[in-house]
Amino acid sequence: NAGVTQTPKFRVLKTGQSMTLLCAQDMNHEYMYWYRQDPGMGLRLIHYSVGEGTTAKGEVPDGYNVSRLKKQNFLLGLESAAPSQTSVYFCASSYSDSGRDYNEQFFGPGTRLTVL
Amino acid sequence: QQPVQSPQAVILREGEDAVINCSSSKALYSVHWYRQKHGEAPVFLMILLKGGEQKGHEKISASFNEKKQQSSLYLTASQLSYSGTYFCGTETGNAGKSTFGDGTTLTVKP
Numbered sequence: 001n002a003g004v005t006q007t008p009k010f011r012v013l014k015t016g017q018s019m020t021l022l023c024a025q026d027m028n029h030e031y032m033y034w035y036r037q038d039p040g041m042g043l044r045l046i047h048y049s050v051g052e053g054t055t056a057k058g059e060v061p062d063g064y065n066v067s068r069l070k071k072q073n074f075l076l077g078l079e080s081a082a083p084s085q086t087s088v089y090f091c092a093s094s095y096s097d098s099g100r101d102y103n104e105q106f107f108g109p110g111t112r113l114t115v116l
Numbered sequence: 117q118q119p120v121q122s123p124q125a126v127i128l129r130e131g132e133d134a135v136i137n138c139s140s141s142k143a144l145y146s147v148h149w150y151r152q153k154h155g156e157a158p159v160f161l162m163i164l165l166k167g168g169e170q171k172g173h174e175k176i177s178a179s180f181n182e183k184k185q186q187s188s189l190y191l192t193a194s195q196l197s198y199s200g201t202y203f204c205g206t207e208t209g210n211a212g213k214s215t216f217g218d219g220t221t222l223t224v225k226p
Binding site for chain 2 (some may be wrong): 009035041056059104106108109
């Protein structure tokens with residue numbers, strides 16, 4: 001199993017450009033998440049999904065959009081990148097257990113994004 | 117509302133013990149702990165659920181006080197490999213919506 005993979009690993013954008021980050025998991029997990037992590041800080045939830053075709057806003061959703069058309073993929077889009085979106089982006093997934101909604105999250109390796 | 121972790125940083129010698137705390141202003145359904153080494157992704161350590169269920173790492177223990185809305189991670193007989201930043205994540209009701217603290221940096225020296 002590859003676990004959680006993210007594409008690309010690094011990216012440099014100019015202000016105003018757009019891009020899509022791809023997250024894929026092969027563990028048949030129901031839940032998927034996008035976080036951003038700024039230097040020396042914790043993880044901030046951008047958007048999350050509790051199943052195929054559903055998405056919800058996290059703590060810092062402004063400037064980002066997401067889609068979950070297939071259960072194994074969760075896409076994060078930046079329509080018009082800004083320098084404030086320079087960060088490391090982590091994708092994660094977790095499973096849904098009967099009788100228990102909260103389980104450990106498995107993280108991808110991260111995407112380092114710089115917006116000039 | 118993100119949980120508050122304390123201390124922000126701690127330095128230990130090999131073999132010493134450490135406690136990292138995580139507190140929330142809201143009622144918690146679960147608390148989970150992760151360790152992140154520099155330049156790497158967070159790795160799961162422990163999850164504690166309302167009602168007492170626990171699941172996690174063999175050499176690391178944790179407690180969850182539901183009434184005080186607090187959790188503590190206990191690292192005993194620390195090893196060099198324990199160095200890293202420890203994060204607690206909490207769920208307060210919405211299934212799937214996790215909130216993380218800003219982390220505690222642990223440095224273990226020989």
